[in-house]
Amino acid sequence: MSGKRVIGNWKMNGSLDANRRLLQELLPPLAALTGVEVAVCPPFPYLAQVGALLEGSGVALGAQNLHAAEKGAFTGEVGAGMLKELGCRYVLVGHSERRSLFGESDGLVAEKFEAALAAGLLPVLCVGETLAQRRDGSTEAVIAAQVRAVLQRVGIAGIATGVVAYEPVWAIGTGETASPEQAQAVHRQIRALLGEADRELAAATPLLYGGSVKADNAAALFAQPDIDGGLIGGASLEAASFAAICQAAAR
Numbered sequence: 454m455s456g457k458r459v460i461g462n463w464k465m466n467g468s469l470d471a472n473r474r475l476l477q478e479l480l481p482p483l484a485a486l487t488g489v490e491v492a493v494c495p496p497f498p499y500l501a502q503v504g505a506l507l508e509g510s511g512v513a514l515g516a517q518n519l520h521a522a523e524k525g526a527f528t529g530e531v532g533a534g535m536l537k538e539l540g541c542r543y544v545l546v547g548h549s550e551r552r553s554l555f556g557e558s559d560g561l562v563a564e565k566f567e568a569a570l571a572a573g574l575l576p577v578l579c580v581g582e583t584l585a586q587r588r589d590g591s592t593e594a595v596i597a598a599q600v601r602a603v604l605q606r607v608g609i610a611g612i613a614t615g616v617v618a619y620e621p622v623w624a625i626g627t628g629e630t631a632s633p634e635q636a637q638a639v640h641r642q643i644r645a646l647l648g649e650a651d652r653e654l655a656a657a658t659p660l661l662y663g664g665s666v667k668a669d670n671a672a673a674l675f676a677q678p679d680i681d682g683g684l685i686g687g688a689s690l691e692a693a694s695f696a697a698i699c700q701a702a703a704r
């Protein structure tokens with residue numbers, strides 16, 4: 454199957470030396486793969502270094518966050534145009550760590566998604582429910598609210614230009630992956646929700662799964678009809694694991 458995407462989210466990890474070593478080991482096996490688009494999202498200070506190391510590799514660069522404004526008096530923040538200038542293709546928007554640790558609301562996430570699109574970046578909208586929300590049966594409502602906030606702001610054409618990543622909060626960094634069936638059920642729901650706006654664009658929107666994706670569970674997840682690839686945290690920091698996950702997507 455072709456057309457899958459695998460994006461590595463390094464989170465707040467790495468160093469000049471570690472990044473160089475990771476990519477030295479990772480890029481050769483990736484060069485042999487076809488039918489999969491791979492990207493890595495290092496912390497802001499390493500975008501230029503990693504961008505240079507990726508040159509000619511076919512692996513794309515992404516950032517983990519952005520501010521909704523173009524520029525201005527926002528100390529410590531980074532604008533979409535800056536990311537674009539540094540060679541980013543993707544930017545994560547509304548990762549659950551941003552939502553829970555840094556108070557990002559559905560509305561703010563929608564503004565960021567719009568700003569990324571305006572700069573010519575491909576925003577990756579991250580959505581997902583907490584364990585408490587899954588247990589009390591509100592998974593569907595939570596995901597719907599998170600997706601609708603962005604849909605209302607940028608429309609289905611805007612969402613379809615970017616990417617949606619389903620990352621159940623209870624599966625992030627816990628080693629507990631959603632089963633392929635659990636993930637597929639939510640992906641199907643997201644596809645249906647987008648399909649209410651436009652079926653064709655909904656079908657064309659890449660839906661990635663994230664949350665403890667590893668070399669040994671990637672193939673089963675990627676085999677699901679509505680899972681178009683993965684957003685990888687911990688395993689993207691290990692060259693062999695990340696390469697194996699990309700390989701599973703290339704099959």
Ligand SMILES: O=C(CO)COP(=O)(O)O
Pocket residue numbers: 462548620624625626627628663664665666684685686687688
């Ligand atoms: O948050 C994630 C990617 O954005 C997933 O992280 P893990 O793969 O470490 O569970």
